Amino acid sequence: xxxxxxxxxxxxxxxxxxxxxxxxxxxxxxxxxxxxxxxxxxxxxxxxxxxxxxxxxxxxxxxxxxxxxxxxxxxxxxxxxxxxxxxxxxxxxxxxxxxxxxxxxxxxxxxxxxxxxxxxxxxxxxxxxxxxxxxxxxxxxxxxxxxxxxxxxxxxxxxxxxxxxxxxxxxxxxxxxxxxxxxxxxxxxxxxxxxxxxxxxxxxxxxxxxxxxxxxxxxxxxxxxxxxxxxxxxxxxxxxxxxxxxxxxxxxxxxxxxxxxxxxxxxxxxxxxxxxx
Amino acid sequence: xxxxxxxxxxxxxxxxxxxxxxxxxxxxxxxxxxxxxxxxxxxxxxxxxxxxxxxxxxxxxxxxxxxxxxxxxxxxxxxxxxxxxxxxxxxxxxxxxxxxxxxxxxxxxxxxxxxxxxxxxxxxxxxxxxxxxxxxxxxxxxxxxxxxxxxxxxxxxxxxxxxxxxxxxxxxxxxxxxxxxxxxxxxxxxxxxxxxxxxxxxxxxxxxxxxxxxxxxxxxxxxxxxxxxxxxxxxxxxxxxxxxxxxxxxxxxxxxxxxxxxxxxxxxxxxxx
Numbered sequence: 052x053x054x055x056x057x058x059x060x061x062x063x064x065x066x067x068x069x070x071x072x073x074x075x076x077x078x079x080x081x082x083x084x085x086x087x088x089x090x091x092x093x094x095x096x097x098x099x100x101x102x103x104x105x106x107x108x109x110x111x112x113x114x115x116x117x118x119x120x121x122x123x124x125x126x127x128x129x130x131x132x133x134x135x136x137x138x139x140x141x142x143x144x145x146x147x148x149x150x151x152x153x154x155x156x157x158x159x160x161x162x163x164x165x166x167x168x169x170x171x172x173x174x175x176x177x178x179x180x181x182x183x184x185x186x187x188x189x190x191x192x193x194x195x196x197x198x199x200x201x202x203x204x205x206x207x208x209x210x211x212x213x214x215x216x217x218x219x220x221x222x223x224x225x226x227x228x229x230x231x232x233x234x235x236x237x238x239x240x241x242x243x244x245x246x247x248x249x250x251x252x253x254x255x256x257x258x259x260x261x262x263x264x265x266x267x268x269x270x271x272x273x274x275x276x277x278x279x280x281x282x283x284x285x286x287x288x289x290x291x292x293x294x295x296x297x298x299x300x301x302x303x304x305x306x307x308x309x310x311x312x313x314x315x316x317x318x319x320x321x322x323x324x325x326x327x328x
Numbered sequence: 329x330x331x332x333x334x335x336x337x338x339x340x341x342x343x344x345x346x347x348x349x350x351x352x353x354x355x356x357x358x359x360x361x362x363x364x365x366x367x368x369x370x371x372x373x374x375x376x377x378x379x380x381x382x383x384x385x386x387x388x389x390x391x392x393x394x395x396x397x398x399x400x401x402x403x404x405x406x407x408x409x410x411x412x413x414x415x416x417x418x419x420x421x422x423x424x425x426x427x428x429x430x431x432x433x434x435x436x437x438x439x440x441x442x443x444x445x446x447x448x449x450x451x452x453x454x455x456x457x458x459x460x461x462x463x464x465x466x467x468x469x470x471x472x473x474x475x476x477x478x479x480x481x482x483x484x485x486x487x488x489x490x491x492x493x494x495x496x497x498x499x500x501x502x503x504x505x506x507x508x509x510x511x512x513x514x515x516x517x518x519x520x521x522x523x524x525x526x527x528x529x530x531x532x533x534x535x536x537x538x539x540x541x542x543x544x545x546x547x548x549x550x551x552x553x554x555x556x557x558x559x560x561x562x563x564x565x566x567x568x569x570x571x572x573x574x575x576x577x578x579x580x581x582x583x584x585x586x587x588x589x590x591x592x593x594x595x596x597x598x599x600x601x
Contacts, residue, residue, distance in 0.1 A: 082470055
């Protein structure tokens with residue numbers, strides 16, 4: 052009787068809600084997600100001398116270049132421009148890399164889905180997990196830069212998990228949407244890369260929204276989900292303030308809706324993946 | 329997707345534990361339809377253009393149709409047919425990688441699909457890390473893999489290399505590791521797709537005897553092979569698939585004779601390996 056209880060029964064004619072079943076499956080395969088994250092982190096740096104330190108050096112290097120190049124143009128008057136850029140970049144990179152990796156993993160690793168059953172969302176979820184590990188590492192250089200440039204570190208920093216969680220949800224939602232489309236149309240993955248570059252320059256990563264001409268400011272800021280998410284990320288760490296409730300609500304709402312839509316869309320289409328990947 | 333359920337779906341008890349000679353894989357009027365774009369390159373741009381012109385032509389291709397098949401518990405069954413006959417698609421249905429476009433597939437028990445050796449392995453990770461990664465792909469927790477670890481490495485005979493990155497392994501070593509991981513899970517149903525031809529002779533014998541062990545434990549084994557001698561030797565029963573349909577089910581010698589006859593009469597020219 053003991054053994055009988057363990058025998059799984061699969062019946063293709065019995066199918067509940069795809070979105071809920073996938074949720075159950077990904078929980079069951081949580082160790083796979085951990086292993087994927089481990090693999091991504093380990094293999095990315097295994098052959099390099101400095102290893103995981105690159106997670107911190109990478110945004111630091113970009114920040115240095117951007118600070119030198121743009122501090123005259125955008126940040127001349129702004130205090131702590133280096134920390135401003137770095138905090139924006141960290142939030143941006145987390146989103147861009149996670150959503151992009153979700154797409155690439157599914158497109159390149161998708162052949163695995165034809166051979167063995169694993170939850171199809173495991174690629175996107177683990178890509179976001181890898182991004183979470185990376186963002187935690189990259190907070191270290193941010194704190195160092197803040198100390199060096201005299202930007203005060205306040206207690207509000209303990210609120211940082213909220214924007215990070217929202218960013219993760221938004222990145223996962225976008226990653227699921229784009230990767231579903233990329234399965235069906237190969238060039239979506241390429242188009243997304245270009246779109247990400249444009250999107251970054253349309254977001255207040257390296258400049259402050261105040262410098263935008265009045266005519267465009269509304270469109271570039273208010274209609275851009277990343278505007279809210281980056282602002283919310285900067286609040287507790289760079290500005291040292293408790294974010295307004297309205298900002299939290301808007302950013303949280305965008306993230307939840309995006310994740311929800313992405314999850315439904317992805318799981319609704321994922322049975323067709325094995326025919327297409 | 330399952331719009332054509334032919335017979336009234338019988339409810340299969342979750343806790344039902346099949347005894348020997350009861351079916352563990354049931355296929356009822358199963359069909360799998362692939363949609364193929366009329367041309368290979370099918371990009372988003374093209375899609376938009378064609379959509380606009382209104383001439384998207386999706387071809388239909390039935391990789392399997394009207395397949396009715398019961399595979400019994402403890403059975404070792406061979407699957408034969410030329411390339412493209414639908415053998416791999418059938419395995420994919422059992423492995424739950426694909427859902428049928430029509431009909432119904434019921435699988436009772438834990439299925440171990442034998443990954444093409446090396447699939448899921450990462451060359452930059454060590455043997456040890458790959459064992460845990462592969463175990464997770466098969467749905468195991470770290471604790472469960474910890475428990476299996478020694479046995480797997482023993483079986484693969486790879487203790488010396490276990491902390492070496494996989495890219496330094498020979499292909500035979502990778503195959504051994506893959507087989508050792510996949511078969512340590514005590515599956516109820518084992519899917520073997522043309523895998524017995526890898527590894528050296530000693531390892532092949534070892535794999536053979538491991539399969540015998542499974543069978544004695546009551547596992548069901550489905551073997552796809554182009555090597556008729558392997559099928560004859562291991563499988564009492566065989567299924568011949570042709571253009572996505574079952575052409576014949578029966579005792580292996582009979583099915584293989586018919587298959588060979590058909591092969592010879594249809595073409596002497598094309599060399600189907």
